[in-house]
Amino acid sequence: CSSSGAVKTDRTRGERRSLRRSAARTAPEDEHSMAPPLPAKEATLFKAIVKHYELKSYKKGLRAADQVLKKFPEHGETIAMKGLLLNCMEKKEEAYDLVRKGIKLDIKSQVCWHVYGLLYRSDREYAQAIKCYRGALRHEPDNVKILRDLSMLQIQLRLLPGFLETRQKLLTMKPTNRMHWFTFAVALHLVGRYDEAVGVVEAYERTLEGSDEPSKEPYEYSEMLLYKNTLYEEAGQPQKALDDLDAIKEKVADRTGWRERRAALLLAVGRHGEAGEEYLALLKRNPEHFGWHAGLQAAELQTATPTERWLSAEVTAEAEATLAALYGKLQKAYPKSQACMRLPLDFTRSPPAFAAALDAYARSYVRKGVPSLFADLKPLCAEGAWSRVLFGEIVAGWVGALEATGAFPDTCEKEPPSTLMWARVLLAQYYDSCGDTAAALSQLDMAIGHTPTCLDLYLFKARVYKHAGHASAAARWMEEARKMDLADRYLNTKATRYLLRADCVPEAEATIALFTKDGGSTLHEMQCVWFELELAASYLRTGDYGRALKNFAHVEQHFADIGEDQFDFHTYCVRKMTLREYVKMVRFEDTLHGHAFYVTAACGIIDTYLRTRDCWAAVHTRSCEQASSTPTSASWRSRRATRRPPPRRKPAAG
Secondary structure, three states: OOOHHHHHHHHHHHHHHHHHHHHHHHOOOOOOOOOOOOOHHHHHHHHHHHHHHHOOOHHHHHHHHHHHHHHOOOOHHHHHHHHHHHHHOOOHHHHHHHHHHHHHHOOOOHHHHHHHHHHHHHOOOHHHHHHHHHHHHHHOOOOHHHHHHHHHHHHHOOOHHHHHHHHHHHHHHOOOOHHHHHHHHHHHHHOOOHHHHHHHHHHHHHHOOOOOHHHHOHHHHHHHHHHHHHHHHHOOOHHHHHHHHHHOHHHOOOHHHHHHHHHHHHHHOOOHHHHHHHHHHHHHHOOOOHHHHHHHHHHHHOOOOOOOOHHHOOOOHHHHHHHHHHHHHHHHHOOOOHHHHHOHHHHOOOHHHHHHHHHHHHHHHHHHOOOOHHHHHHHHHOOOOOOHHHHHHHHHHHHHHHHHHOOOOOOOOOOOHHHHHHHHHHHHHHHHHHOOHHHHHHHHHHHHHHOOOOHHHHHHHHHHHHHHOOHHHHHHHHHHHHHHOOOOHHHHHHHHHHHHHOOOHHHHHHHHHHHOOOHHHHOOOOOOHHHHHHHHHHHHHOOOHHHHHHHHHHHHHHHHHHHHHHHHHHHHHHHHOOHHHHHHHHHHHHOHHHOHHHHHHHHHHHHHHHHHHHHHHHHHHHHHHHHHHOOOHHHHHHHHHHHOOOOOOOOOOO
């Protein structure tokens, strides 16, 4: 989304140009308008109002509008434009009043209805904006710009049948515009009418016969062909897609993408030998690509679907032998490939073979001191994994042998002292994953005693305390790591997170502010979601429900902004012919609110409201109890009167 700013500017300019065209159509004579046409001078001023709106000279536009309204105070379109200008100046209430007044005065003016729709659109009230655009189209049904704006709102709200109808009408009206062809094809694609979408692409392709457009724009032409091929595949016609892919081979610019698609289609149609050859050719280009490894494994095992998570899958002895033979060849062909050494650990089920594969893969990383080694091997130690116990025994054996002889088991080659330290780190992380906090801390303490200047050890120790539930101790050790390298942004971020989990909010804000331009105030503008979630959770734990709710709501707003940002790409992607990525983006946006960050924020908002309600209920209960236990003024006087002794009488005089 690096081009989002440019796209937004492009969209805004398009809106302003549409108003200028509307102004040109409606002044000075408009057969659809109820109001009399403006004289030439005022019509020129009206066009100047639209021009000032385009240039963001809102005050000049208001002055021009006032000049027109001075002579024609009930000219609806000018009143509506004045409302639009005020809306840009953040005077929302007055803007809506003026636009509604303009519509009442000139209800058949498409300019008034269009402006009304723009107001709602600026406030993200797309359903209301659609109603306004439909109102404008009732009076000018063939207005291309309003139809295009309407289609953008329909796809934004996923009103797919209406989107399809609008795009079909636009294509009928402007068949020479390439964008209309492909937006109509995408509309058919999204509603599942794949054959018709292919027909639309092929119809446009026929219009290019004899032209030089494919040679002038080879990338866009290539993307069009690959998009049509994707339609065949999604329509459930892999053989037809494969035949089409072979036919367009020389016209496709992305050679690697073409070969990757062909390999996947060969798998789908059951031609496993040819698929394996394609994946081997791809691995020559990049032997670290895990997706291509999964495809090659599927070709070797003669299955249609690649498996990328072998740890949770059942592996037969025959499949294990087949894959072991395959990776024996690959390791010889690519001796420096990490993926070829790592992947056998996932599908190996024989303990001796697993131990040999782990030795071959992990020893060199322990020797080099790679801190992220356990993150790579962690799935092997997951709860329920058959290799969990065996992994711990192997690493414990390494530590024991290095302590006793200074070398790994079954070798006589002496290792540097740092090898033992990193072996202890790996063993400590294993113990931590198993929940054995004491053993993990013991190994880390010995490692720190060996090399107290290694900051990674303090980071790992903080992580162990975090997993054990000791937030304050974890924050303290993470701060130790951060202070050892004040220029490390990663450590600064981790220290901030740990401080927030320990409810040290002022310290956390001061820490994160060290790496922001204007202190911590810019984190909201940068959409730093993790910080706001951790801050909200800290406030929730400490009972500051107002601030907790505010930060959870910030995260919700970020996701609303992300959803809004797709608006900028409905025309941009089609114009640039990135149709496959555009469809992926639309489908991703449909699942946006299932993101873990959004779910956490939504649950946090619900939890905050429930706790607030419980808090007020408790306060109300206590106040009722106090009221019932406190006597009223009348009963208090009566009880006091009964307790008061009778007055003494004065003795009678003599």
